Amino acid sequence: MDTEGLKLLGMGLAMGLGAIGPGIGIGYVTGKAAEAVGRNPEASGLIQTNMILGAAFAEAVAIYALVVALIIRFV
Amino acid sequence: MALHISIAAEKIGEVAGMPVTNSLLATWVVMGFLVLLAILVTRKFKKVPKYPQLMVELVVGGLYDFFSTILGHNIKKVFPLTASLFIFILVANWAGLIPGVGTVGYWERVEHVVVAQEVEEVPQESAPTFPVGSWEYWLTGKGGPTEFKLLPVLRGPTADINTTLALALITMIYVQVFGFAHVGLGYLSKFFNFKNPIFTFVGVLELISELSRIISFAFRLFGNIFAGEVLLAVMAFLFAFGLPMPFIALEIFVGVIQALVFSMLAAVFISLAAVGHQEAH
Numbered sequence: 171m172d173t174e175g176l177k178l179l180g181m182g183l184a185m186g187l188g189a190i191g192p193g194i195g196i197g198y199v200t201g202k203a204a205e206a207v208g209r210n211p212e213a214s215g216l217i218q219t220n221m222i223l224g225a226a227f228a229e230a231v232a233i234y235a236l237v238v239a240l241i242i243r244f245v
Numbered sequence: 246m247a248l249h250i251s252i253a254a255e256k257i258g259e260v261a262g263m264p265v266t267n268s269l270l271a272t273w274v275v276m277g278f279l280v281l282l283a284i285l286v287t288r289k290f291k292k293v294p295k296y297p298q299l300m301v302e303l304v305v306g307g308l309y310d311f312f313s314t315i316l317g318h319n320i321k322k323v324f325p326l327t328a329s330l331f332i333f334i335l336v337a338n339w340a341g342l343i344p345g346v347g348t349v350g351y352w353e354r355v356e357h358v359v360v361a362q363e364v365e366e367v368p369q370e371s372a373p374t375f376p377v378g379s380w381e382y383w384l385t386g387k388g389g390p391t392e393f394k395l396l397p398v399l400r401g402p403t404a405d406i407n408t409t410l411a412l413a414l415i416t417m418i419y420v421q422v423f424g425f426a427h428v429g430l431g432y433l434s435k436f437f438n439f440k441n442p443i444f445t446f447v448g449v450l451e452l453i454s455e456l457s458r459i460i461s462f463a464f465r466l467f468g469n470i471f472a473g474e475v476l477l478a479v480m481a482f483l484f485a486f487g488l489p490m491p492f493i494a495l496e497i498f499v500g501v502i503q504a505l506v507f508s509m510l511a512a513v514f515i516s517l518a519a520v521g522h523q524e525a526h
Contacts, residue, residue, distance in 0.1 A: 219315065223513060226506050230461040236468045237460070244252060 181239045188235020195228035250475055254405040255353075255396050267397050268405035271346065275337050275402055304332075315512045323515050326419060330412065331508035334403060338470055338500030341401020342493060347474065350397035403470045403503075406463065413462035416511045417455065424518035432518070458514065462507065469503050 171179075203221035207214045254268035286301045294302055308328045313320045316327075340346060402408050424432040436452045438444040473496040480489040 215314065219509065222502075222506055222509060226465070226510055229465060230457075233461055233464045233468050236472075237464050240252065 177242055181242045184242060185235055185239040188238070189232050192228045192232035195231075196225045199224045199228060250478060252471070254400055254407070257396060257398060266405065266407075267350075267400040268402055268408060271340055271399040272337065272402040272408060274399070275333070275340050279332065279336060308332075312508075312512050315509065316516050319516060319519055323423070323512065326416075327508045327512045327515075330416065330511055331504050334412070334466065334507050335500060335504040337402040337408070338504060339497065340399075341404055341470060341474060342477075342496055342500070346399040346401060347397045347404075347478075348395075349399070350395050353394055353396040401470055401474060403466055404474050406467045409466040410459075410463040412466070412507070413459045416462060416507075416514070417459050420511075420514045420518045421455075423515050427519040462510070466503055466507055469499055473499055 199221055203217050206217050210217075254266035256264045257267050257270065258265045282301075286297050291298065305328065308331060309320070309324060312324055312327050316323050421432075424435075434448075436448045436455075438448050477489055477492055477496060480492050
């Protein structure tokens with residue numbers, strides 16, 4: 171396999187493996203938030219704010235994977 | 246293979262020696278639209294609003310209520326920044342979805358970088374399929390002595406890393422300025438604190454996290470919007486009729502969510518910076 175093929179493989183692996191953790195994290199955050207809204211619907215505004223915040227931080231990890239994948243591909 | 250995806254915005258011209266990319270041009274269009282809207286709506290305010298003023302008041306009032314839950318008493322100072330971020334990012338995200346943005350353009354000759362040894366390997370089949378100057382040539386870009394690629398005139402403003410990096414830098418610099426304005430020089434003790442080795446280490450971590458916030462701000466928005474454009478391009482490439490429609494609906498939704506996330510995180514970081522280091526513990 172030549173360097174270009176290995177680069178493409180590395181890019182796919184970086185993004186794919188890097189998306190596992192944030193996927194679990196965002197799913198967990200959203201599931202818990204839905205549970206919390208079910209228990210206490212009056213607090214849904216505050217819960218939603220905190221949920222989006224937590225999901226954004228979990229998503230940041232996937233973004234680092236995306237950055238690495240883009241660097242592998244284009245640099 | 247007709248699918249062509251460019252990660253960087255393409256240069257389409259120059260103004261006073263400065264390169265102008267298609268993304269920058271779209272940014273100017275979005276800015277012009279927002280400024281024009283603001284001028285037209287606010288020119289004659291009424292106490293009992295009619296349709297255009299009512300809509301704008303609804304949006305701005307909703308944003309004010311939303312951000313005041315995060316910012317508390319700081320809302321009056323910070324609201325112009327966070328609301329502008331939200332409105333600009335929202336319109337910029339949606340501007341990239343308008344049909345014609347990213348697809349209407351002109352053909353540009355691809356300059357092949359050929360290593361001297363590989364000259365013999367260049368296939369000779371790239372002979373003109375259409376004569377240069379004929380209408381098929383201008384329409385398809387096929388033919389002529391060299392290959393051509395489409396150079397879109399407009400590109401989603403937030404699908405360019407430069408736009409999102411600029412927004413991230415504005416936000417994070419404002420966060421630091423706001424911290425100094427509120428806590429005074431004591432704000433520095435958040436990063437440089439030598440009373441206790443643990444605080445020193447925490448300060449280093451805080452410093453790194455401030456830097457990583459710039460990167461994650463910039464790449465979150467860019468990654469989401471660029472990935473959306475690639476998704477739409479791939480779907481339109483697979484089957485152009487009907488298939489991209491649900492994905493366009495998804496991208497409209499993603500545009501709102503990303504604008505909300507960006508402005509909300511900015512609000513959260515600002516309200517965190519307003520709290521001094523000693524008060525936080």
